[in-house]
Amino acid sequence: xxxxxxxxxxxxxxxxxxxxxxxxxxxxxVFRVAALILVVLxxxxxxxxxxxxxxxxxxxxYDTGKAFLFSPTIENYANVLQRNNYFVFVINxxxxxxxxxxxxxxxxxxxxxxxxxxxxxxxxxxxxMARVIPGVSLLVPWYYVFSNLRMVGKFEVLILSHMFVALxxxxxxxxxxxxxxxxxxxxxxxxxGLTPIGAFRLITLPLSxxxxxxxxxxxxxxxxxxxxxxxxxxxxKTKTLPVAIFDFVSYASIDWGGLMAAATVxxxxxxxxxxxxxxxxxxxxxxxxxxx
Amino acid sequence: xxxxxxxxxxxxxxxxxxxxxxGSFSAWANRHRKWLFAAPAMIFxxxxxxxxxxxxxxxxxxxxxxxxxxxxxxxxxxxxxxVLSDTERFWPAVGRTLAFTGVALAFEVVLGMGVALLLWRPxxxxxxxxxxxxxxxxxxxxxxxxxxxxIFDPNIGFVNQLLGMVGIPPQPWLSGQDTALGTTIFMDVxxxxxxxxxxxxxxLTSLSDEPDEAARVDGANAFQRFFFITLPLMMxxxxxxxxxxxxxxxxxxxxxxxxxxxxGGSFHEVETLNVYAYGLSFDYNQYGLSxxxxxxFFMIIIGSMWLLTMRRKAVSK
Numbered sequence: 386x387x388x389x390x391x392x393x394x395x396x397x398x399x400x401x402x403x404x405x406x407x408x409x410x411x412x413x414x415v416f417r418v419a420a421l422i423l424v425v426l427x428x429x430x431x432x433x434x435x436x437x438x439x440x441x442x443x444x445x446x447y448d449t450g451k452a453f454l455f456s457p458t459i460e461n462y463a464n465v466l467q468r469n470n471y472f473v474f475v476i477n478x479x480x481x482x483x484x485x486x487x488x489x490x491x492x493x494x495x496x497x498x499x500x501x502x503x504x505x506x507x508x509x510x511x512x513x514m515a516r517v518i519p520g521v522s523l524l525v526p527w528y529y530v531f532s533n534l535r536m537v538g539k540f541e542v543l544i545l546s547h548m549f550v551a552l553x554x555x556x557x558x559x560x561x562x563x564x565x566x567x568x569x570x571x572x573x574x575x576x577x578g579l580t581p582i583g584a585f586r587l588i589t590l591p592l593s594x595x596x597x598x599x600x601x602x603x604x605x606x607x608x609x610x611x612x613x614x615x616x617x618x619x620x621x622k623t624k625t626l627p628v629a630i631f632d633f634v635s636y637a638s639i640d641w642g643g644l645m646a647a648a649t650v651x652x653x654x655x656x657x658x659x660x661x662x663x664x665x666x667x668x669x670x671x672x673x674x675x676x677x
Numbered sequence: 678x679x680x681x682x683x684x685x686x687x688x689x690x691x692x693x694x695x696x697x698x699x700g701s702f703s704a705w706a707n708r709h710r711k712w713l714f715a716a717p718a719m720i721f722x723x724x725x726x727x728x729x730x731x732x733x734x735x736x737x738x739x740x741x742x743x744x745x746x747x748x749x750x751x752x753x754x755x756x757x758x759x760v761l762s763d764t765e766r767f768w769p770a771v772g773r774t775l776a777f778t779g780v781a782l783a784f785e786v787v788l789g790m791g792v793a794l795l796l797w798r799p800x801x802x803x804x805x806x807x808x809x810x811x812x813x814x815x816x817x818x819x820x821x822x823x824x825x826x827x828i829f830d831p832n833i834g835f836v837n838q839l840l841g842m843v844g845i846p847p848q849p850w851l852s853g854q855d856t857a858l859g860t861t862i863f864m865d866v867x868x869x870x871x872x873x874x875x876x877x878x879x880x881l882t883s884l885s886d887e888p889d890e891a892a893r894v895d896g897a898n899a900f901q902r903f904f905f906i907t908l909p910l911m912m913x914x915x916x917x918x919x920x921x922x923x924x925x926x927x928x929x930x931x932x933x934x935x936x937x938x939x940x941g942g943s944f945h946e947v948e949t950l951n952v953y954a955y956g957l958s959f960d961y962n963q964y965g966l967s968x969x970x971x972x973x974f975f976m977i978i979i980g981s982m983w984l985l986t987m988r989r990k991a992v993s994k
Contacts, residue, residue, distance in 0.1 A: 420795055421802075425809040431867065432812060434835055435824040446827075449838050496718035503711045512722050517978055518730070519928050521954045522971040525736065525964055526729035529745040549725050552718060580707045610817045612931045617959055627819040631935055634823070641827055648820035659815040666811060670872060671879035674917045 432652070439645035446641045461646035469643075471650055473622075474629040477540075478651075481615075481625055482608035485544045486601050489551035494597060497559030498585060502568075509560060515553040523549070524617050531618065538620020546614040551604035558603065561673035562596035563589075599669040602662045609655050626651040737968035745964060756969035766945065766953060767970065771977070773858060773941075774949040778926040781865045782919060788866070789873030789918070790911075794903075796874070797881050810871040818868065822935030825864050826851060851936055857946040864932050869925075873918050880914030881907075916989040920982065927978055930955065950974040 438446055440457040465471045500509045527546065531537045570592070571584040579587065612627040619628055630647045633640075659666055706713055737756055739749040760767050796806065813821070828835045829850035837847040850860045888910065892902045908915075930951045933941060939960050941948025948956075954974060957967030 417795055417800070421800075421806055424792055424795070425806055428809045428813050428867070428871070431824055431828055432816070434828055435820075438827055447833050449833065452835070452838065492718045492721055495714035496716075499711050499714035505711070505715060508715055508719055511719055511726075515722050515726055517924055517982065518726060519951055519954065519971060519974055519978070520930075521951060521958060522733045522968070522975060523725065523729040524955075525745070525958050525968065526732040527725075528959075529732075532745065545725075549722070552722060556718060580703065582703070582707050582710055585710075606815050610815075610819075610931075612817075612819050612935070613955070627817055627931070630817075630819050630823060634826075641833075644823055645827060648817075648823045651817045651820045655815050655817065656812055659811055660808065663807065663811060666815070667807075667875055667879075670814070670875050674876045674879060674914060674921070 435645050435652075436649055438641060439649045441642055443640065443642050461642040462650070464643050465646045465650060469629075469633075469647075471626070471629065471647060474624055474626045475650065475654070477619075477623055478609055478625040478627075479654075481540065481543050481547055481623075482605045484540075485547035485551050485608050486604045488544070489548050489555050489604055490597060490601055492548075493552050493555035493600070494559055494590075494593070495585075497556045498563050498589065500556070501560045501563035509556065512553050512556045515549060516557070520613050524614065528617055537618055538623055540623050542618050543615060543623055543625070546618050547608040547611055550607050550611055550614070554604050554607060555600040558600040558669050558672045559593070559596055562593060562599070564673075566592060595665070598662070599665040599672070602658065602665050603669040606655055606659070606666075733968045733971055736964050737972050739965045741964040741968075742966070743962050745962075749965070752965070756965050757973075759966065760969045760973065766948070769945065770941075770948050770950050770953040773947065774927060774951070774974075774977075777858065777862055777865070777929065777949055778923060780859075781862045781869070781926050782923055784862070784866045785870045785873045785922060786915065786919060788870050789877055790915075792870070792874045793877035793881055796878055810874055813868045814871045814875075816868065818931035819935045821864065821868055822932045825860075825867075825932075826936050829860055854942075854944050854946050857937065857942055861933055861936060861947050864936075865926065865929060868932075869922060873922060876918040876921070877911065877914060880911050884910055912992040913989060916985060916992065920985045920989070923981065923985065924978065927951075927981070950977070 437453070439461050440459070441451070441455050442458055442460065445451045445455045496512070499505065500512075527542075528537065531542050536542050566589065570588055571581070574584040574588045575581060610627065611625075612631070615625040615628045616631070619625060624632075630644070630651060633644050633647055736749075738751060738753060740752050740755075741747070741749040792810075796803070827833070829837075831837060831847055831849050831852060834850070836850065841847065849856055851857050884907070888906050889902055892906050897905070928951050929949060933947045933949060933952050934955070937947045940956050941952045945953075950970065951974070954967045954970045957963045957970060
């Protein structure tokens with residue numbers, strides 16, 4: 386439909402090349418505003434509904450007449466955070482996501498650098514294979530090994546499995562970042578007497594801070610959101626938030642208010658991070674995507 | 678700018694000889710930096726992939742079940758025969774996986790292209806739309822699943838309330854045997870269309886304006902310009918988007934397991950290959966059988982990726 390209103394504008398253009406006919410342009414503008422409002426509503430309304438429900442008592446949730454008019458309560462949050470100990474799960478999630486991201490950066494950034502500089506495409510493919518393999522096929526052997534080592538439920542195992550998500554992501558993003566960095570800077574530093582590793586450390590790394598931030602933020606988000614690995618490999622003490630929420634529904638009847646509070650608790654931190662780091666996330670998600 | 682002025686330490690430090698000279702460790706490290714840098718990551722991923730994959734292949738040839746520690750017998754291709762002749766769980770799961778991926782991708786690419794075109798040229802309030810696009814993308818899939826469970830609840834859900842206002846009777850949505858898969862596809866579209874929008878928008882912004890302008894001067898209308906100029910130029914980006922999103926759509930697990938639980942619901946109505954394999958492994962401990970399913974699943978993924986990459990090479994020529 387966009388295209389149709391726009392075509393009217395073009396027809397007008399042809400008759401009077403210098404000036405667009407205002408009416409047609411206005412029609413397209415109105416259409417565009419309306420369409421964008423619809424898109425925003427579609428994307429935000431469900432999240433808003435979740436937030437509303439988390440502030441209602443279960444009685445109010447069942448009362449369809451009180452969809453928007455109700456007296457808000459923070460009882461659900463108090464319940465979830467205190468009685469169900471969600472603070473522990475929040476800290477677990479932070480810890481696992483933070484450590485697995487940090488370790489993946491340490492391993493992944495030099496690797497991406499070497500793969501980009503020496504065009505090691507086949508080596509890169511090995512790392513990127515991890516994106517393609519279904520996680521379940523790795524979980525069974527991991528579970529076997531780690532349960533024999535009596536390590537299931539320990540943070541180390543959880544972090545290791547989340548690194549498996551983070552590392553390929555970081556290598557992928559950083560490779561396309563290094564590809565776009567001019568080689569001449571390092572070469573001139575080497576002419577000035579720096580060793581190649583010195584040039585990487587003193588020239589390339591400082592220039593890559595924004596790329597590393599991009600990769601790090603995205604890997605943190607993916608680790609925070611990861612469900613399947615933690616479902617199998619976490620224990621009562623190392624449970625992460627997504628697993629904790631999932632456990633919430635195993636009760637006979639769903640405590641909807643509590644469930645929505647729990648769901649809000651897991652999404653709010655990651656959304657706040659996303660809001661402050663918008664441009665990094667977008668550049669990371671689209672890294673390498675537009676190269677023909 | 679920092680690009681033009683390297684850090685002071687870089688300019689003032691002058692190591693003894695030219696790069697790579699001498700027999701010290703640092704000289705050795707510099708000469709072999711290619712593998713020194715790449716090897717740790719590759720070994721890490723290799724050990725965590727190659728060994729488990731080999732194990733999965735081995736398990737798929739055994740009757741492993743019950744406990745991962747239990748003794749197993751080698752039974753050859755029996756698991757594959759069992760799986761491939763299973764028309765009750767396996768083949769329907771294959772069908773659902775392909776249907777889920779195909780339908781979700783179709784909606785995501787078409788809607789994504791539409792929204793990307795809306796966002797293409799600058800406008801007021803752009804910031805807000807970008808925020809709205811980012812939030813579903815970063816939301817935790819399990820929480821998203823729970824959120825939709827409430828919204829699609831047959832009795833108290835917002836969707837049925839809304840339909841009630843226009844006189845449409847309540848629908849079972851997630852709990853219905855025929856509607857569950859479609860409802861989960863809807864959730865996937867909500868969460869991941871933004872991803873397609875971002876990729877396509879990046880592609881649109883990097884397009885040169887000239888072909889479009891030339892066509893405009895030649896009198897092509899917006900329809901013609903989109904279908905004959907913009908879309909063909911965007912094809913490589915569209916295929917990248919399909920590739921990236923397709924891999925993840927095939928492997929969708931979180932939303933399905935969070936909303937329907939074990940076995941993809943009591944009638945397996947949303948049981949895709951990933952959910953089926955997970956259930957066989959960790960809900961029913963049928964490791965041998967699930968490994969066979971996983972190997973077949975993996976082959977489907979590699980096959981569809983290969984087809985798409987071929988297609989991409991063809992369009993970028």
